[in-house]
Amino acid sequence: MRHETITARRNFLKNCLASAVVAAAGDGISLPEAAAQSLTLSKSRVVIAQDAQLRGLTPTVDSRRMLNLLDLAMETLFRPERSAGEAWRKIVRPGQLVALKVNTLGGRGLSTSPVLIDAICERLQEAGVRAGDIVVWDRSTEELERAGFHVSTAHNAIQCFGTDQLGYEDDLVMYGSVGSRLSRILTEQCDVLINVPVLKDHDGAGVTVALKNMYGAIHNPNKYHPDGCNPYIADLNMLPEIRSRMRLTICDATTACYEGGPAYKPQYAWHYNALIVSQDPVALDTTGWRIIENKRAAMRLKTLEADGRAPGYLATAADRQHRLGTDDPQRIETVEVGLGAGEQPYVKRS
Amino acid sequence: MSSVHNARADPKLEKRQKGQSATWLLPDRRCFLRGALCAGAAGSLQTFAQPLNAIPVWASPQGQDDAPFTVEARFYQKLPNRKIKCKLCPRECTVGDKERGYCGVRENHGGTYYTLVHSRVCAAHIDPIEKKPFFHYLPGTMAFSLATAGCNVNCKFCQNWDISQSRPEEVPAQYAPPQRIAELAGQYHCPTIAYTYSEPVIFSEYLMDTADAGHAAGIRSIVVSNGYMQDEALRAAYGKMDAVKIDLKSFSESYYRQVVSGQLKPVLDSIVTLHGMDKWMEIVYLVVPTLNDGDTEFRDLARWVKTYVGVDVPLHFTQFHPEYLLKNLPITPVPTLERAKQIADAEGLHYVYIGNVPGHPAENTYCPKCGHMLVQRMGLEVTQMLIRRNACSFCGQPIPGIWHA
Numbered sequence: 001m002r003h004e005t006i007t008a009r010r011n012f013l014k015n016c017l018a019s020a021v022v023a024a025a026g027d028g029i030s031l032p033e034a035a036a037q038s039l040t041l042s043k044s045r046v047v048i049a050q051d052a053q054l055r056g057l058t059p060t061v062d063s064r065r066m067l068n069l070l071d072l073a074m075e076t077l078f079r080p081e082r083s084a085g086e087a088w089r090k091i092v093r094p095g096q097l098v099a100l101k102v103n104t105l106g107g108r109g110l111s112t113s114p115v116l117i118d119a120i121c122e123r124l125q126e127a128g129v130r131a132g133d134i135v136v137w138d139r140s141t142e143e144l145e146r147a148g149f150h151v152s153t154a155h156n157a158i159q160c161f162g163t164d165q166l167g168y169e170d171d172l173v174m175y176g177s178v179g180s181r182l183s184r185i186l187t188e189q190c191d192v193l194i195n196v197p198v199l200k201d202h203d204g205a206g207v208t209v210a211l212k213n214m215y216g217a218i219h220n221p222n223k224y225h226p227d228g229c230n231p232y233i234a235d236l237n238m239l240p241e242i243r244s245r246m247r248l249t250i251c252d253a254t255t256a257c258y259e260g261g262p263a264y265k266p267q268y269a270w271h272y273n274a275l276i277v278s279q280d281p282v283a284l285d286t287t288g289w290r291i292i293e294n295k296r297a298a299m300r301l302k303t304l305e306a307d308g309r310a311p312g313y314l315a316t317a318a319d320r321q322h323r324l325g326t327d328d329p330q331r332i333e334t335v336e337v338g339l340g341a342g343e344q345p346y347v348k349r350s
Numbered sequence: 351m352s353s354v355h356n357a358r359a360d361p362k363l364e365k366r367q368k369g370q371s372a373t374w375l376l377p378d379r380r381c382f383l384r385g386a387l388c389a390g391a392a393g394s395l396q397t398f399a400q401p402l403n404a405i406p407v408w409a410s411p412q413g414q415d416d417a418p419f420t421v422e423a424r425f426y427q428k429l430p431n432r433k434i435k436c437k438l439c440p441r442e443c444t445v446g447d448k449e450r451g452y453c454g455v456r457e458n459h460g461g462t463y464y465t466l467v468h469s470r471v472c473a474a475h476i477d478p479i480e481k482k483p484f485f486h487y488l489p490g491t492m493a494f495s496l497a498t499a500g501c502n503v504n505c506k507f508c509q510n511w512d513i514s515q516s517r518p519e520e521v522p523a524q525y526a527p528p529q530r531i532a533e534l535a536g537q538y539h540c541p542t543i544a545y546t547y548s549e550p551v552i553f554s555e556y557l558m559d560t561a562d563a564g565h566a567a568g569i570r571s572i573v574v575s576n577g578y579m580q581d582e583a584l585r586a587a588y589g590k591m592d593a594v595k596i597d598l599k600s601f602s603e604s605y606y607r608q609v610v611s612g613q614l615k616p617v618l619d620s621i622v623t624l625h626g627m628d629k630w631m632e633i634v635y636l637v638v639p640t641l642n643d644g645d646t647e648f649r650d651l652a653r654w655v656k657t658y659v660g661v662d663v664p665l666h667f668t669q670f671h672p673e674y675l676l677k678n679l680p681i682t683p684v685p686t687l688e689r690a691k692q693i694a695d696a697e698g699l700h701y702v703y704i705g706n707v708p709g710h711p712a713e714n715t716y717c718p719k720c721g722h723m724l725v726q727r728m729g730l731e732v733t734q735m736l737i738r739r740n741a742c743s744f745c746g747q748p749i750p751g752i753w754h755a
Contacts, residue, residue, distance in 0.1 A: 105448065107448075164519065167520075168520065172511075172674070172675070174675065179506075179674070179675045203444070203446055219515075219516055219517065219520055220454065220515050220516065220517070222450050222451065222452055222453065222454040222517070223452065223454070223504050223515065223611070225452065226441075226452070226611075260431055260446075261446075262446070262449075263432075263446045263447040263448045263449065265431065265432075265447075
């Protein structure tokens with residue numbers, strides 16, 4: 001008998017315990033709760049916070065305006081809380097290990113912005129999370145560096161490295177069509193998972209936003225690209241190790257991609273200068289899809305459906321077997337907020 | 351995934367040991383003793399291990415640099431927008447820049463497709479050739495057996511999933527260029543180099559170069575494969591092989607789709623092509639309880655083999671053991687294997703074996719004319735050989751195979 005059978009049992013118990021602790025510790029709304037609510041009573045709120053002046057006259061994002069934009073997004077998402085600080089305290093508590101899952105496949109041109117991550121880390125620390133309890137991660141350390149992140153493993157500073165540094169769990173976790181080994185960063189250094197993906201077109205799935213970003217947490221993502229990544233994306237996000245930790249998605253749509261994704265192709269990237277924030281990843285992905293379709297229409301491109309790659313995984317993620325959130329536009333409350341030139345916020349609901 | 355057969359007879363022989371650096375290195379005691387005996391060596395561990403020490407070891411994946419293993423792929427087509435279409439296997443993955451194909455070991459860099467596993471050996475052992483299994487090809491000899499990470503299917507019963515379903519940077523590996531493999535095989539008196547454990551389709555470039563190096567040194571090449579490959583690549587890569595074992599995982603498209611994540615038709619095409627290329631070939635069928643163990647399927651399979659490749663191609667029905675994503679099923683009952691053999695025998699196939707059941711009489715080779723036992727096997731060992739000059743020593747009936755080097 002292989003030795004991992006014993007390990008599997010131990011890990012199972014450990015994960016159950018971890019999940020229970022996470023569920024018990026949070027006094028805010030966890031993702032499963034939010035998703036479940038969206039299926040029963042309330043609508044799922046998705047905030048699109050946009051700042052036309054995010055870059056000023058330069059190609060780079062202004063860090064002060066980014067922080068303001070993040071605050072606006074968080075206040076709007078958690079309204080009626082009064083401040084961004086109160087909103088963050090619904091997500092994290094001091095002493096928790098917080099992992100920020102970024103997306104760095106697209107290099108400097110089309111990855112999660114380090115400026116956004118700096119802003120999130122600043123607010124997390126203000127909410128009482130120690131710097132050393134925050135880890136910024138993706139699959140590969142090299143890709144993180146290529147995207148402009150500074151790799152760090154110092155214990156008392158914000159940590160930033162790829163799964164290649166810690167490796168994957170020895171044991172498989174399974175749900176539906178998925179059988180994978182999870183990143184040890186997720187299983188060992190994370191009580192609360194904050195997903196920080198990029199808004200992108202995807203040649204297989206149609207779009208890649210929140211849910212597909214979890215492909216970066218497993219050892220064998222290449223096995224889950226056939227059939228428009230469906231049902232793999234939904235099944236992967238059902239893994240308890242992911243679902244129980246996931247609290248929030250902050251999608252970096254400052255630079256987005258409407259065609260040719262997921263790799264960076266400058267001709268298909270545009271400065272959308274927005275953050276898209278939600279606790280319902282299905283609603284967020286559905287909203288992201290709509291934004292990409294609008295851009296494609298403006299650029300006189302075929303719809304994703306006409307291109308044979310409508311994101312069918314969304315319906316699977318929302319179905320009764322998965323219940324990861326809602327893909328029904330009638331049950332998504334989209335709130336568009338923005339900062340004008342004078343940083344005066346505006347609000348538009350739909 | 352391949353190489354399921356006989357692994358259970360001695361799991362340590364077949365399975366890569368987790369947590370070790372590339373496991374070529376120290377075969378288990380039984381294998382070591384057999385190899386040393388075969389080599390006529392003194393039998394000391396040091397004698398066996400010493401040549402391998404010359405190869406740099408990346409004990410952990412983190413230490414690996416892709417550069418030494420990155421070689422342009424040979425079977426792909428360039429597309430607009432720096433995309434490529436892989437022409438190695440029937441998936442024909444369209445791969446964008448900086449992405450990988452389904453196999454996880456080929457990557458698009460700016461519109462050029464590269465294999466990341468050339469000379470990147472993650473498992474190597476010196477195995478009895480019966481373990482592959484080859485029963486009619488150089489019986490009683492040892493094969494220098496190697497693998498890289500990756501696979502182009504995802505069998506739910508895979509026994510080596512920890513290497514086959516991983517990306518190369520996720521498993522420890524060693525740099526072992528073709529010439530070095532040929533040298534090592536020669537040093538250990540292995541008449542063959544076997545490409546096995548994971549799926550050799552996905553390291554075709556390395557396989558081809560190693561076969562060339564081996565042939566230059568007088569060492570043959572054999573492959574253990576799923577046969578899920580495009581015709582051009584198959585002819586080019588397996589054209590360099592001296593013998594081929596194909597894992598025919600089922601005789602139903604739905605099984606291939608649901609359990610293997612592949613297709614049956616291209617595999618059948620490959621078998622017919624290899625037969626036409628005059629390669630020595632044996633076929634293995636892993637019998638999985640409730641999934642591919644029906645009488646009709648056995649009968650259809652046997653009739654197809656008889657029609658398209660002939661009654662003399664050995665067919666092995668092997669026993670399944672619960673692994674990977676199919677831990678919920680039981681071990682294949684021996685009567686099920688015996689039923690499969692009876693059906694194939696009744697259809698007129700001459701050499702039908704039962705595998706992974708050490709000591710079963712259907713491990714032996716019998717003369718199809720006079721019925722005498724000609725090769726007696728016990729697990730992975732040949733205990734009696736009564737074939738003389740490629741024929742039955744009792745009645746003179748020719749017995750197909752390559753019986754002597």
